Amino acid sequence: MAACGGADNASSPSSAPSPSQSAPMPAPAGGGGVTTAKDVFGPACSQVPTSGEGSVAGMVDDPVATAASNNPLLTKLVTAVKAVPGLADTLNGQQAITVFAPADPAFDELGDAKFKELAAAPDKLAPILKYHVAPQRYDAKGLEAAGTVPNLDSAAGGDLKIEGTGDKLTVNGAPVLCGNIPTRNATVFVIGKVLMPGANKQ
Numbered sequence: 001m002a003a004c005g006g007a008d009n010a011s012s013p014s015s016a017p018s019p020s021q022s023a024p025m026p027a028p029a030g031g032g033g034v035t036t037a038k039d040v041f042g043p044a045c046s047q048v049p050t051s052g053e054g055s056v057a058g059m060v061d062d063p064v065a066t067a068a069s070n071n072p073l074l075t076k077l078v079t080a081v082k083a084v085p086g087l088a089d090t091l092n093g094q095q096a097i098t099v100f101a102p103a104d105p106a107f108d109e110l111g112d113a114k115f116k117e118l119a120a121a122p123d124k125l126a127p128i129l130k131y132h133v134a135p136q137r138y139d140a141k142g143l144e145a146a147g148t149v150p151n152l153d154s155a156a157g158g159d160l161k162i163e164g165t166g167d168k169l170t171v172n173g174a175p176v177l178c179g180n181i182p183t184r185n186a187t188v189f190v191i192g193k194v195l196m197p198g199a200n201k202q
Helices: 043-047 064-068 075-082 087-093 104-110 112-119 122-130 140-146
Strands: 097-102 160-163 174-182 186-191
Touching: 043 174, 064 075, 064 087, 064 097, 064 186, 075 087, 075 097, 075 104, 075 112, 075 122, 087 122, 097 104, 104 112, 112 122, 140 160, 140 174
Parallel strands: 097 186
Antiparallel strands: 174 186
16 A cells, blocks of 8 residues: 555645635644545555546546546445435535545445435435545545544434554445545545444444
8 A cells, every 4th residue: 555644745726616615624634634646545446447537646636526426436426426415516615525435336235226215315315425424634544543533414423433454444344445535625435335324323
């Protein structure tokens, strides 16, 4: 795994803020928060295109929901986000977040019927999706140091538990398949499971 903590190359200072951006979020956390293409790690990274907008380098300049829409590992997540009115704009409008993005096979494990049921019920789907977002920007080193991180919706049921190190990093037990992916306003960790709110709530 490439070193995760030394990146000081933020991709966004030269980009004009989106009109929908909200108030500034907390500063990048832990090991620096902002990552570059060289910091990416994990077994599924080989499935990401090597060029174009869906590549690691191509995702850097776009806000996270837009960047995810070009990544072939995240087609079902993007469909789910679009099913919740305004959520893509909310994610794109944040200034420093971490997104734990379930890969398509993680949604497949829910079953097609369950996925369609959730997509048709935005009020149930929204808390699940927001549970996958931390309101600070962490890189892998920062996550390891934190141990637990909050989610974007404090009512969505407990902190996220980080365990393991390096390429063995897990989030609520879900393996990181491709981590430290940089976007303009977020660091993305593609994970192998859909996380359910309340799993770690005391």
